[in-house]
Amino acid sequence: MSGACALSCPYGLTCTAPGQCPRYVDSGGDGICDLGQPTTSSSSAESTSYDNSDSSSSASQDPTDTSSVSSGSVNNSSDTNASAVADQGNSIDNGSLPDEPQYFTIPVSMLIIGLYLITHFLFSKGILSRQKHRRIWNLLITVGMAGSGITGILLILFINLSIKTALNPSVTFWHVELSILMVIGTIIHLHLYRKPFRNMFRVLFGVKNFKVFKKPVSILVVVIVISMAVVSGQYLSSVDGDDTSKLNGISSNNSTSNQYQDSLNKSTSSVQSTSSDVTYDTTGVVQDTTTTTTTSSGGKGKNKS
Amino acid sequence: MGYDIILPAIPFIGGYALTYSLYKMDIIKRSIHINVWNLIILLAFIISGGAGFLLLIFMELGIKMPINQPLLYWHVELGVTLALVTIFHVHTYWKSARTMFLAAKRRSKNKT
Numbered sequence: 001m002s003g004a005c006a007l008s009c010p011y012g013l014t015c016t017a018p019g020q021c022p023r024y025v026d027s028g029g030d031g032i033c034d035l036g037q038p039t040t041s042s043s044s045a046e047s048t049s050y051d052n053s054d055s056s057s058s059a060s061q062d063p064t065d066t067s068s069v070s071s072g073s074v075n076n077s078s079d080t081n082a083s084a085v086a087d088q089g090n091s092i093d094n095g096s097l098p099d100e101p102q103y104f105t106i107p108v109s110m111l112i113i114g115l116y117l118i119t120h121f122l123f124s125k126g127i128l129s130r131q132k133h134r135r136i137w138n139l140l141i142t143v144g145m146a147g148s149g150i151t152g153i154l155l156i157l158f159i160n161l162s163i164k165t166a167l168n169p170s171v172t173f174w175h176v177e178l179s180i181l182m183v184i185g186t187i188i189h190l191h192l193y194r195k196p197f198r199n200m201f202r203v204l205f206g207v208k209n210f211k212v213f214k215k216p217v218s219i220l221v222v223v224i225v226i227s228m229a230v231v232s233g234q235y236l237s238s239v240d241g242d243d244t245s246k247l248n249g250i251s252s253n254n255s256t257s258n259q260y261q262d263s264l265n266k267s268t269s270s271v272q273s274t275s276s277d278v279t280y281d282t283t284g285v286v287q288d289t290t291t292t293t294t295t296s297s298g299g300k301g302k303n304k305s
Numbered sequence: 306m307g308y309d310i311i312l313p314a315i316p317f318i319g320g321y322a323l324t325y326s327l328y329k330m331d332i333i334k335r336s337i338h339i340n341v342w343n344l345i346i347l348l349a350f351i352i353s354g355g356a357g358f359l360l361l362i363f364m365e366l367g368i369k370m371p372i373n374q375p376l377l378y379w380h381v382e383l384g385v386t387l388a389l390v391t392i393f394h395v396h397t398y399w400k401s402a403r404t405m406f407l408a409a410k411r412r413s414k415n416k417t
Contacts, residue, residue, distance in 0.1 A: 009369075021377065105361055131404075138405050149388035153310070156381060160307045176361060183354045200340045 009035040019159060021172075103176045112140075112184040134192055141189050144182035151175035308381050314389050317345075321393050339397055346394050349387040356380035 014036035015021070025034045119136060122128040151171050158168060190197055201207040321342065328338040356376045363373065395402050 103361060103365065105365060135405055138402070142405065145388075145391050149384075149391065152381075152384050152388065156308050156310060156385070160310075179354070179357055180361075183358060186350055186354065197343075200343050203336050203340045204344060 009033065021159065103173070103180075105176075105180060108177060108180045109184055112181060112188075116188050137185065137188055137192060140181065141185035144178050144185045147178035148175060148182045151178065308378075308385075310385055313382050313385055317386055317389055317393075321390075342390065342393055342397060346387065346390045349383050349390055353380055353383035353387045357384070 009015075015033040016031055019033055026032065027034055116137070119128060119133055123130065123133040151174050154171055155168075155175060157163065158165070158171070324333065324338045324341060327333045328335055357380045360373065360376055360380060362368075363370065
């Protein structure tokens with residue numbers, strides 16, 4: 001369940017080949033992106049659970065078969081070796097699909113805006129000349145534009161030509177980060193060149209007084225304060241989530257370990273287990289996997305903030 | 306579904322060549338040529354950058370909407386346009402853009 005949630009399409013799309021983004025994965029060969037098919041894991045789990053009811057050894061026959069995506073609950077039959085094999089198969093499946101990267105949108109934006117406020121302050125105090133101030137920000141926007149453009153064109157080529165390299169996730173990551181620099185840098189660029197910007201409307205449309213903001217710096221300060229409040233709110237919520245998940249994780253780990261020990265004892269005593277034993281095992285392992293994923297996601301939440 | 310790179314670029318290359326040649330032939334003013342392309346780069350930036358930023362926020366918040374597909378498509382197509390028009394923008398302001406890379410002393414030395 002957690003694996004299906006983590007590996008779903010971040011845009012909620014169902015793409016056909018060659019896909020709309022560099023995350024396109026088609027291990028089944030049906031021409032539809034695996035990330036846009038959330039029902040594949042559940043359906044395969046259902047089909048394999050039927051196999052379990054038929055014969056307990058059928059699940060361990062194809063440990064490396066990637067076409068039948070196996071969830072953690074599939075191979076929890078009476079045999080403990082079979083569950084180990086199933087875990088291997090699961091890790092192979094997860095390894096073939098890309099992990100969801102983290103983009104530091106708000107921290108990078110805050111950093112750039114903060115840097116601009118510093119240079120603007122230095123410029124207004126006469127420490128930094130107008131030319132140097134503009135040159136710094138023109139250089140930064142050039143870096144952002146060039147980086148974002150080059151990585152963007154690379155990504156389009158990767159998608160159009162269906163090129164799969166290990167660099168794809170890192171190219172996407174740097175495309176996003178440099179685009180943040182480009183977008184914030186462009187807004188700063190508009191602020192730096194606000195007189196020619198107003199002049200543009202006057203020349204093209206004959207608008208004489210194009211004044212959106214009377215005091216742009218004060219509006220920037222308000223935006224920063226609001227975004228800081230949002231960031232702190234997200235951080236606090238993630239910290240609360242961590243605490244509760246950790247507490248739940250500890251309690252459920254204890255209970256699941258006891259259940260797991262009981263089930264192991266039962267399985268060793270009777271190799272030909274009944275269907276009730278199988279369901280007992282399944283719940284134990286599923287709970288175990290969910291607790292580990294919740295703690296890891298909590299850690300991600302900390303990094304994000 | 307692939308993305309076109311050359312097709313959306315052709316009208317902009319042709320348009321820039323047209324306005325540049327009109328300006329060179331003194332049919333239109335320089336300010337009109339510059340401001341038309343400033344407006345085009347602004348519109349491309351608003352659509353491409355805005356769509357990209359929206360997609361990023363949706364992704365971070367886990368929001369999945371049917372508008373994501375056209376947003377992603379137009380983000381890419383107008384991103385190509387933005388990259389191209391940025392080159393035109395640098396070309397238009399080449400004299401001042403050159404100062405970014407060259408120090409004032411070196412420029413004065415080159416002139417002499």
